[in-house]
Amino acid sequence: MALEVIDVSKSFNNLKVLDNITFKVKDNSFTCIIGESGCGKTTLLRIVSGLEKADSGEILFNGKKLEINDVGFVFQDDRLLPWRTTLKNVAFGLEVRNDKRALEKAKDVLRFVGLEEFENYYPKQLSGGMRQLVGIARALAINPKILLMDEPFASLDAQTRNRMQAELLDIWNEEKKTVLFVTHNIDEAVYLADKIIVLSKRPARVVEEIKVDLERPRDRTSLEFVDVRKRVLELLNK
Amino acid sequence: MKLRISAIFTFILFWYIVVFLKLVELPYPHKVLFVFTNLLFHPEPVLGKSLVEHATASVLRVLTASSIAFAVAIPMGVAMGWFEKFNVFTSTIVEILRPIPPLAWIPLAYILFSKLSNPVQTAQLFIVFIGAFFPCLISVVDAAKNTPAELIEMAKAFNADNKKILSSIVLPYSLQGIITGIRIGLGVGWMSIIAAEMLATSGAGLGYFIMVMYEVGGRIAEIISGMVLIGIIGYSMNWLLLKVEKMVMPWR
Numbered sequence: 444m445a446l447e448v449i450d451v452s453k454s455f456n457n458l459k460v461l462d463n464i465t466f467k468v469k470d471n472s473f474t475c476i477i478g479e480s481g482c483g484k485t486t487l488l489r490i491v492s493g494l495e496k497a498d499s500g501e502i503l504f505n506g507k508k509l510e511i512n513d514v515g516f517v518f519q520d521d522r523l524l525p526w527r528t529t530l531k532n533v534a535f536g537l538e539v540r541n542d543k544r545a546l547e548k549a550k551d552v553l554r555f556v557g558l559e560e561f562e563n564y565y566p567k568q569l570s571g572g573m574r575q576l577v578g579i580a581r582a583l584a585i586n587p588k589i590l591l592m593d594e595p596f597a598s599l600d601a602q603t604r605n606r607m608q609a610e611l612l613d614i615w616n617e618e619k620k621t622v623l624f625v626t627h628n629i630d631e632a633v634y635l636a637d638k639i640i641v642l643s644k645r646p647a648r649v650v651e652e653i654k655v656d657l658e659r660p661r662d663r664t665s666l667e668f669v670d671v672r673k674r675v676l677e678l679l680n681k
Numbered sequence: 682m683k684l685r686i687s688a689i690f691t692f693i694l695f696w697y698i699v700v701f702l703k704l705v706e707l708p709y710p711h712k713v714l715f716v717f718t719n720l721l722f723h724p725e726p727v728l729g730k731s732l733v734e735h736a737t738a739s740v741l742r743v744l745t746a747s748s749i750a751f752a753v754a755i756p757m758g759v760a761m762g763w764f765e766k767f768n769v770f771t772s773t774i775v776e777i778l779r780p781i782p783p784l785a786w787i788p789l790a791y792i793l794f795s796k797l798s799n800p801v802q803t804a805q806l807f808i809v810f811i812g813a814f815f816p817c818l819i820s821v822v823d824a825a826k827n828t829p830a831e832l833i834e835m836a837k838a839f840n841a842d843n844k845k846i847l848s849s850i851v852l853p854y855s856l857q858g859i860i861t862g863i864r865i866g867l868g869v870g871w872m873s874i875i876a877a878e879m880l881a882t883s884g885a886g887l888g889y890f891i892m893v894m895y896e897v898g899g900r901i902a903e904i905i906s907g908m909v910l911i912g913i914i915g916y917s918m919n920w921l922l923l924k925v926e927k928m929v930m931p932w933r
Binding site for chain 1: 835837838850932933
């Protein structure tokens with residue numbers, strides 16, 4: 444087991460957001476957390492990353508406390524620095540770690556995600572999908588033990604979103620990272636995940652964990668795919 | 682461009698009509714132009730200096746005093762925008778001092794620095810400092826304060842410490858405010874020096890030149906020539922800084 448989330452609870456001003464969340468995630472697996480908007484899934488991800496403290500419970504990675512340095516975070520809004528070029532944006536986390544080869548490594552990652560031609564572009568010159576890809580590259584550059592993604596494709600149009608999902612799977616196939624991916628989009632979860640963790644309405648509890656054993660690349664229109672979708676939808680509407 | 686040129690022609694035509702109808706006592710534009718071009722490089726007899734020499738003296742004073750003002754205002758502004766407590770502490774004083782026009786400081790400044798070896802110079806630099814300091818400070822504080830919390834959080838997610846957040850997020854984000862602050866501060870500083878020069882013998886300077894030309898008997902063409910140059914220099918400084926802005930912020 445790579446990641447263990449154990450009995451995590453969190454309230455804001457007496458409003459309970461997370462209620463004893465417990466689940467485990469396998470090494471190098473792709474896990475989606477799905478729940479309705481406002482159910483607390485982003486809070487859960489922030490707690491896992493260390494940006495937010497839980498009221499109780501703990502987060503372990505291979506038995507040890509997960510450090511913020513082990514985490515690569517991808518945000519819903521790209522959060523690129525507008526005054527930095529693509530290359531410098533990707534190098535940000537490496538700079539924080541005082542890596543002398545920051546630019547070299549950033550270049551490698553850009554080549555890996557297929558954006559090397561755009562290394563000297565500023566964020567405003569890139570499309571929304573490309574900006575998210577730069578955000579992913581920035582998270583990958585620090586070679587994190589776990590990749591946390593907070594609805595990274597939510598603001599993209601449907602076609603770009605589908606394309607980005609396929610690209611993300613390509614990246615994940617080669618890098619084999621443990622990924623924790625938050626979404627409210629059922630189709631996205633079924634397309635991407637090895638395992639879907641379904642959260643209830645607020646306060647969020649784990650309703651069920653669904654294993655998705657479909658072969659990749661998945662056909663969004665296949666019967667099996669639709670079956671899983673149906674299952675998730677039923678659980679969300681409970 | 683066409684509109685701009687016709688605006689200038691309209692203005693000059695208006696000037697000719699006003700003088701022709703003797704509505705006010707003014708020399709014709711071509712007379713001013715003659716005096717202006719003549720005095721630009723040739724010394725004017727009363728003070729023995731050309732307009733360029735006077736302008737250089739004024740510009741140097743403004744650049745010296747404004748540089749000092751910016752060197753204090755920029756780090757202070759970033760700090761105020763970043764540390765809320767420091768902001769509350771400092772802005773209490775700043776907000777009281779800020780509405781006092783630089784010109785109101787002139788008498789006090791001349792008294793404060795009267796014991797120094799060059800009281801006039803020092804007082805004038807001080808007045809420009811006051812003029813340039815506050816607009817720059819306010820602009821920088823505003824910019825630094827508005828640094829998006831999302832970007833700061835992003836940096837924290839990558840485990841950046843406060844030093845890194847300040848240098849890589851807050852400071853670059855404030856650059857727009859810094860440059861705007863420098864532009865406005867320099868503008869106010871330029872107005873302040875002209876006024877400060879009018880009140881004391883400084884030997885050279887455009888404000889001093891205009892005042893002396895008035896005192897020796899209302900030499901209108903000379904006075905207007907001085908004013909025109911003040912306008913041209915103020916305009917050029919603003920224009921130059923707008924260009925610099927585009928150069929140092931290619932991402933916009």
